[in-house]
Amino acid sequence: MRGKVILVGLLLVVPFARDILAQSLIKTKFEQQMVDYENDVVRCYNEMQKFLEQEDRNLAEMIAFENLLSIYVDRILEIYSTMERLAGSSLETYRGVAARALIFRSLTYLERSKQEKQNFEKAVADYKYALQLYKGTSIPIMNKKLPYEVWIGRKLYTRLADLLDDKNKAFNLLNSVQDINQ
Amino acid sequence: MKKFGLSLVIVYWISFVSLGFGQDVRTLYDKVRKEYEANNFATVVNLCKQIIERCEQNYPDAECRYTDVMKNVYRYKGFSEFRIYTQEQNMDQLEEAINSLIKSYELYGDPEISFNYGYMQSLRAIKLKNGRDLDGLVNAWRGILGIYARDEWTVSNDLLNKLKIFIQQAVEISITPPDSALTTGRFTSFMIRLACDLAQKRTLSRDDSVFFNVYYRRAIDDEFNLRGNEWRARGFEAEQIFKANPYDSTYRICRGYLELALRFAKSTQRKAEMLKELTKVALYMEKEGRNSRRETELQYAREKASQAYTILQEHRSDIPRELENEIKKVYGNAIFRLVDYYFSITTSKDRMNSFLHARRIGEELLVPDGQGGLKQKFQWEGYEDLYLKLSDVGYELGDEKFAVDMVDKAWKAVLDINHIQLPQIYGPLPPQTAKELLQFAQVYQQIAERFGLQSVLHWLRPIIKTLSQKSFYTTKGGGY
Numbered sequence: 001m002r003g004k005v006i007l008v009g010l011l012l013v014v015p016f017a018r019d020i021l022a023q024s025l026i027k028t029k030f031e032q033q034m035v036d037y038e039n040d041v042v043r044c045y046n047e048m049q050k051f052l053e054q055e056d057r058n059l060a061e062m063i064a065f066e067n068l069l070s071i072y073v074d075r076i077l078e079i080y081s082t083m084e085r086l087a088g089s090s091l092e093t094y095r096g097v098a099a100r101a102l103i104f105r106s107l108t109y110l111e112r113s114k115q116e117k118q119n120f121e122k123a124v125a126d127y128k129y130a131l132q133l134y135k136g137t138s139i140p141i142m143n144k145k146l147p148y149e150v151w152i153g154r155k156l157y158t159r160l161a162d163l164l165d166d167k168n169k170a171f172n173l174l175n176s177v178q179d180i181n182q
Numbered sequence: 183m184k185k186f187g188l189s190l191v192i193v194y195w196i197s198f199v200s201l202g203f204g205q206d207v208r209t210l211y212d213k214v215r216k217e218y219e220a221n222n223f224a225t226v227v228n229l230c231k232q233i234i235e236r237c238e239q240n241y242p243d244a245e246c247r248y249t250d251v252m253k254n255v256y257r258y259k260g261f262s263e264f265r266i267y268t269q270e271q272n273m274d275q276l277e278e279a280i281n282s283l284i285k286s287y288e289l290y291g292d293p294e295i296s297f298n299y300g301y302m303q304s305l306r307a308i309k310l311k312n313g314r315d316l317d318g319l320v321n322a323w324r325g326i327l328g329i330y331a332r333d334e335w336t337v338s339n340d341l342l343n344k345l346k347i348f349i350q351q352a353v354e355i356s357i358t359p360p361d362s363a364l365t366t367g368r369f370t371s372f373m374i375r376l377a378c379d380l381a382q383k384r385t386l387s388r389d390d391s392v393f394f395n396v397y398y399r400r401a402i403d404d405e406f407n408l409r410g411n412e413w414r415a416r417g418f419e420a421e422q423i424f425k426a427n428p429y430d431s432t433y434r435i436c437r438g439y440l441e442l443a444l445r446f447a448k449s450t451q452r453k454a455e456m457l458k459e460l461t462k463v464a465l466y467m468e469k470e471g472r473n474s475r476r477e478t479e480l481q482y483a484r485e486k487a488s489q490a491y492t493i494l495q496e497h498r499s500d501i502p503r504e505l506e507n508e509i510k511k512v513y514g515n516a517i518f519r520l521v522d523y524y525f526s527i528t529t530s531k532d533r534m535n536s537f538l539h540a541r542r543i544g545e546e547l548l549v550p551d552g553q554g555g556l557k558q559k560f561q562w563e564g565y566e567d568l569y570l571k572l573s574d575v576g577y578e579l580g581d582e583k584f585a586v587d588m589v590d591k592a593w594k595a596v597l598d599i600n601h602i603q604l605p606q607i608y609g610p611l612p613p614q615t616a617k618e619l620l621q622f623a624q625v626y627q628q629i630a631e632r633f634g635l636q637s638v639l640h641w642l643r644p645i646i647k648t649l650s651q652k653s654f655y656t657t658k659g660g661g662y
Contacts, residue, residue: 029335033335051366051368060314060364060365060369061316061366061368061369063316064316064319065372067317068320068373071327
């Protein structure tokens with residue numbers, strides 16, 4: 001009798017357990033991909049910085065780097081929205097990845113903001129979205145230690161705030177965000 | 183007349199119907215699929231245009247609202263236009279194909295389509311020699327990432343093939359157009375590294391592993407200078423072909439590639455290497471080439487070798503020892519062969535001029551030795567032969583000081599190379615060495631005789647006698 005009860009119990013539990021396990025595997029896979037894509041974003045950003053220091057004839061390549069980085073950020077945001085639907089908006093890890101990627105794209109857009117005004121608007125939009133994603137967390141995204149190293153030339157950055165300060169772009173971005181809010 | 187007019191209308195109407203005018207979108211779409219499978223690409227394009235026209239009308243058919251239908255209409259149209267382009271090589275067709283596929287991608291976002299129109303955009307950039315157009319690479323990469331995600335982040339065989347195509351196009355764009363630098367090659371180099379990294383995420387066959395490793399290396403060498411690296415690789419490949427078939431055409435191609443590699447070299451080491459390689463091919467052409475212009479090739483070799491040597495002097499710490507030795511060897515060789523050339527072309531009319539010319543060429547490698555004579559700037563494999571040749575030049579010019587100085591240096595050099603002290607000549611000596619030394623001693627004797635250097639002759643006589651005996655035994659029995 002007891003055996004039958006256990007068997008029936010197992011038959012009821014196994015399908016749910018299998019679904020939960022599958023969902024958990026998918027989440028792990030998504031998280032892994034987000035991290036991989038973020039690494040590619042940083043790699044792409046680092047590469048572009050080297051290039052900015054060295055070369056003059058760079059417009060076509062600058063735009064190409066910008067577009068490439070954008071592809072990766074779009075993919076991250078795509079996975080992030082899927083994750084949000086799957087698990088709600090409480091996942092700080094995923095929000096962190098998405099927010100950082102957006103800030104890197106924002107910085108990339110700023111490189112050509114003087115030549116192309118639309119780029120500045122895009123940069124502001126990304127920056128604003130990144131701040132929104134990380135709203136209400138204990139440490140602001142800008143001051144949080146980065147999970148990887150960002151090398152620009154011979155200088156190492158471990159926080160996004162330092163990167164923004166050093167590039168002297170934070171002021172512009174913050175101002176524009178304030179303008180938008182007003 | 184009326185009958186003729188009526189039949190004309192009927193014929194026109196039949197052709198109108200047969201081409202699909204007046205049919206609904208569903209029927210036309212079914213026809214498109216059938217015609218595409220039958221490889222009737224012109225008909226496919228025509229039918230797709232009709233569907234698009236019908237869908238632009240005020241009251242379009244229901245199918246026009248179905249994304250699945252319309253993305254396929256543009257897809258069939260784009261691929262058919264591309265097939266027509268491959269047959270006719272008409273750039274307008276390629277442009278149409280790209281636009282159709284972009285439209286299809288906008289409707290659905292199929293990564294395969296993104297890869298395909300990216301490929302076509304890169305193809306257009308290559309054909310139009312516009313290396314600045316990098317959109318194709320970006321769009322193809324978007325497609326590759328999409329396919330990778332669609333296949334649950336695994337690299338399928340199909341994706342691997344696409345990565346290979348992508349890499350080859352990236353390389354081609356980085357060297358488009360061949361004679362100018364529209365981009366730095368940094369972006370293409372980065373893309374190739376990304377592509378190779380993605381390919382490495384699966385287990386690769388031996389050939390594939392070699393393919394991706396080679397391209398990865400080419401991308402990172404010489405400060406990520408893909409443009410320069412690619413010309414270098416093509417240059418070396420062309421050099422092999424040239425050596426197997428030393429004709430003017432193969433020589434020109436090889437030299438052209440190597441010159442481009444030199445032009446786009448970023449590091450001093452690469453510049454020196456390319457100059458050395460250019461010297462080598464010019465020397466080879468002079469020696470083995472069919473109908474080569476000897477003097478031109480030798481002068482070219484001398485010029486390139488001299489430039490390589492200047493780089494070596496200015497950036498010695500950047501140049502590895504092996505390359506340094508090779509540069510010295512080719513420079514020495516170029517000078518030796520040019521001296522030999524002017525020495526051997528003398529005619530009775532301008533004998534002295536040719537000898538003087540040969541001497542001036544040789545002096546390029548000579549510096550004061552601090553004892554009133556001259557010595558070569560550096561030692562290279564075969565430097566004793568240059569001394570010997572210059573002593574011949576001095577002999578012919580009647581310049582006693584120069585001739586004696588050179589032959590004395592040649593004699594000391596040949597002893598030094600063979601690691602022989604003078605007294606050892608009278609002891610056991612390898613036969614080949616004896617033969618080589620004898621040649622030098624005889625020239626020394628000739629010069630001493632011409633300028634009446636009795637003490638030298640007195641000193642040389644026993645040496646020549648011994649060396650003759652030792653080399654004579656060589657030819658007779660091989661013992662010594």
